[in-house]
Amino acid sequence: MTTLTAALGDGAVITRRNVIKIKRVPDLLIIGMLSPIMFVLLFAYVFGSAVVLPGGGDYREFLMAGIFTQTVVLSTTITGVGLAEDMQKGIIDRFRTLPISRSAVLVGRTTSDLVNNLLVVATMSLAGLVVGWRVNTSVGEALLGFALLLAFAYAVSWIMAVVGLAVRSPEVVNNASFVVVFALTFVANTFVPSEGLPGPLRVFAQWNPVSAVTEAVRQLFGNNPPGYVAPDVWPLQNPIAASLGWIVVILLVFVPLSVQQYQKATSR
Amino acid sequence: MSDAIQVENVVKRFGAVTALDGVNLSVPAGTVMGLLGPNGAGKTTTVRVLTTLLEPDSGRATVHGLDVVRDAPALRRRIGVSGQYAAVDEYLTAFENLELVGRLYRLGRRRARARATELLEQFGLEDAATRVVKGFSGGMRRRLDLAGALVARPEVLFLDEPTTGLDPRSRIAMWEAISELVASGSTLLLTTQYLEEADRLADRIAVVDHGRVIAEGTADELKDQVGGERIELTLERADQLSLARTTLGGVAHGEISVSAEQRRIVVPVSTGSHALMRGLRDLDEAGVPVIDVVLRRPTLDDVFLALTERQQDDTDPGVLEHAGRGAEIAT
Ligand SMILES: Nc1ncnc2c1ncn2[C@@H]1O[C@H](COP(=O)(O)OP(=O)(O)OP(=O)(O)O)[C@@H](O)[C@H]1O
Numbered sequence: 086m087t088t089l090t091a092a093l094g095d096g097a098v099i100t101r102r103n104v105i106k107i108k109r110v111p112d113l114l115i116i117g118m119l120s121p122i123m124f125v126l127l128f129a130y131v132f133g134s135a136v137v138l139p140g141g142g143d144y145r146e147f148l149m150a151g152i153f154t155q156t157v158v159l160s161t162t163i164t165g166v167g168l169a170e171d172m173q174k175g176i177i178d179r180f181r182t183l184p185i186s187r188s189a190v191l192v193g194r195t196t197s198d199l200v201n202n203l204l205v206v207a208t209m210s211l212a213g214l215v216v217g218w219r220v221n222t223s224v225g226e227a228l229l230g231f232a233l234l235l236a237f238a239y240a241v242s243w244i245m246a247v248v249g250l251a252v253r254s255p256e257v258v259n260n261a262s263f264v265v266v267f268a269l270t271f272v273a274n275t276f277v278p279s280e281g282l283p284g285p286l287r288v289f290a291q292w293n294p295v296s297a298v299t300e301a302v303r304q305l306f307g308n309n310p311p312g313y314v315a316p317d318v319w320p321l322q323n324p325i326a327a328s329l330g331w332i333v334v335i336l337l338v339f340v341p342l343s344v345q346q347y348q349k350a351t352s353r
Numbered sequence: 354m355s356d357a358i359q360v361e362n363v364v365k366r367f368g369a370v371t372a373l374d375g376v377n378l379s380v381p382a383g384t385v386m387g388l389l390g391p392n393g394a395g396k397t398t399t400v401r402v403l404t405t406l407l408e409p410d411s412g413r414a415t416v417h418g419l420d421v422v423r424d425a426p427a428l429r430r431r432i433g434v435s436g437q438y439a440a441v442d443e444y445l446t447a448f449e450n451l452e453l454v455g456r457l458y459r460l461g462r463r464r465a466r467a468r469a470t471e472l473l474e475q476f477g478l479e480d481a482a483t484r485v486v487k488g489f490s491g492g493m494r495r496r497l498d499l500a501g502a503l504v505a506r507p508e509v510l511f512l513d514e515p516t517t518g519l520d521p522r523s524r525i526a527m528w529e530a531i532s533e534l535v536a537s538g539s540t541l542l543l544t545t546q547y548l549e550e551a552d553r554l555a556d557r558i559a560v561v562d563h564g565r566v567i568a569e570g571t572a573d574e575l576k577d578q579v580g581g582e583r584i585e586l587t588l589e590r591a592d593q594l595s596l597a598r599t600t601l602g603g604v605a606h607g608e609i610s611v612s613a614e615q616r617r618i619v620v621p622v623s624t625g626s627h628a629l630m631r632g633l634r635d636l637d638e639a640g641v642p643v644i645d646v647v648l649r650r651p652t653l654d655d656v657f658l659a660l661t662e663r664q665q666d667d668t669d670p671g672v673l674e675h676a677g678r679g680a681e682i683a684t
């Protein structure tokens with residue numbers, strides 16, 4: 086128990102340090118906010134006017150869940166970049182010689198990135214409301230939807246932590262993450278229904294964790310077209326359970342992995 | 354006296370590079386050990402092994418009996434570290450940086466803040482306390498990093514080139530801070546490129562080269578190892594070298610070496626100025642004009658160069674001769 090409280094205490098101190106950086110370099114936050122707004126506008130007005138959903142329905146409503154998921158996943162890149170930067174500047178060396186819990190730096194990093202993501206989701210929701218997106222369910226379901234998004238992003242942060250500690254160069258982390266995140270978030274049901282995709286891509290899209298989360302959020306916000314039937318695969322039939330499952334699995338694999346990697350990380 | 358730091362046969366390789374090739378070192382509690390060595394000798398790697406940043410490939414290293422690998426968490430509670438490159442957070446102010454370190458040593462908010470204020474003052478950073486580190490000069494960062502190492506008043510302190518890049522005033526302030534800490538009973542391992550610094554601060558000095566400790570002792574012991582006092586003379590005429598050599602035999606305490614090209618004679622002596630005066634009188638009587646003469650005791654620079662010399666050209670030949678590696682010795 087005392088080790089747990091100590092770990093949380095250290096994690097909180099490091100979270101605070103990272104949040105100070107968000108305050109001191111507001112450009113980062115502003116750019117982090119601008120891109121989701123741009124995404125919402127782009128998709129709503131550029132794609133939204135061209136894409137016709139099978140069975141009808143409002144594409145802008147359909148699309149928001151996809152943009153939400155893509156953006157929060159994309160935002161987790163800062164976890165990897167932040168760690169790579171700390172390593173490059175030698176601060177990880179300082180932390181590693183201090184008597185702090187082994188997970189404190191990573192807990193602090195992922196927590197402050199969660200705070201960042203919370204701000205991003207709030208901005209995006211406002212932008213969505215402006216272009217006509219609405220939540221058509223209850224407050225409870227809406228909150229559950231947001232919670233699921235953030236929980237998923239939190240889990241993905243730990244994957245990015247492993248990448249950041251392994252790659253060590255902030256620029257490379259950034260570019261590598263973008264490639265992976267774009268592949269994961271486009272080969273999914275984020276922007277178009279997955280049924281239309283050709284064979285192997287469809288299988289990938291339907292089992293992609295991003296699809297499960299998007300499907301769950303879409304359901305929880307009531308943004309599916311009328312008469313919509315989810316594809317006949319387990320994760321999309323049970324998207325909430327599948328999302329929770331993915332979150333647990335990712336955390337179980339990547340938390341220990343990144344803690345292990347952190348213990349060997351040095352600035353050179 | 355028990356040893357605060359003990360290093361036994363530590364080997365560390367990075368791929369094909371053997372950074373540490375069996376380092377042995379022990380530092381008694383409450384003393385200052387200076388690690389001296391040329392670039393790439395393995396000083397930083399030694400410090401990084403001792404501060405739990407790198408695991409040795411083989412061998413054993415302990416701090417107050419705590420193993421750097423097995424007992425790392427307990428060990429970290431007792432050490433303070435300042436690495437070769439300042440590890441400070443650019444986006445925090447100087448005060449916030451030290452407060453952060455204090456909190457992570459679990460001093461609690463109030464004590465962490467009080468200690469931060471104290472250290473900022475001690476290191477002359479009080480005016481910069483609320484400024485973000487991004488705008489700091491190299492020397493200011495360095496001082497802040499050093500202050501970070503002292504936050505928890507550690508029992509054992511590791512400083513890797515602590516005064517590199519500091520102006521003279523800051524260097525002296527640093528020396529004072531270090532002396533104070535050592536006076537209160539802490540043990541210090543410091544690496545340095547400044548021999549003056551090692552001479553002034555360190556009780557004992559270990560010379561590291563190619564990943565091994567090649568000599569160890571007090572500054573005086575090392576100086577003696579390279580050669581004691583000597584008189585260095587330059588004659589007016591090269592054809593008198595042989596005569597001068599015979600004449601000086603009476604004051605010599607060891608073998609006299611002669612360099613014909615430079616018309617120079619180096620005479621090891623044991624009686625200092627007395628030998629100098631007698632030697633000069635003898636030469637004068639023998640009619641040998643001398644154009645330059647010095648009585649010299651080796652400096653740590655000589656020790657450093659002599660011990661770590663790899664190629665024999667164009668370095669101070671006087672020292673080389675004493676180290677037994679001189680070129681062009683004529684009679
Ligand atoms: N992470 C690393 N990867 C590869 N080689 C390394 C690494 N760290 C150190 N080395 C090598 O190990 C050797 C010892 O390096 P170290 O940094 O310990 O030297 P040093 O004595 O501190 O030198 P300096 O006076 O330049 O600081 C060097 O040859 C260096 O290139």
Ligand SMILES: [Mg+2]
Binds near residue numbers: 396397398437
């Ligand atoms: Mg070094």
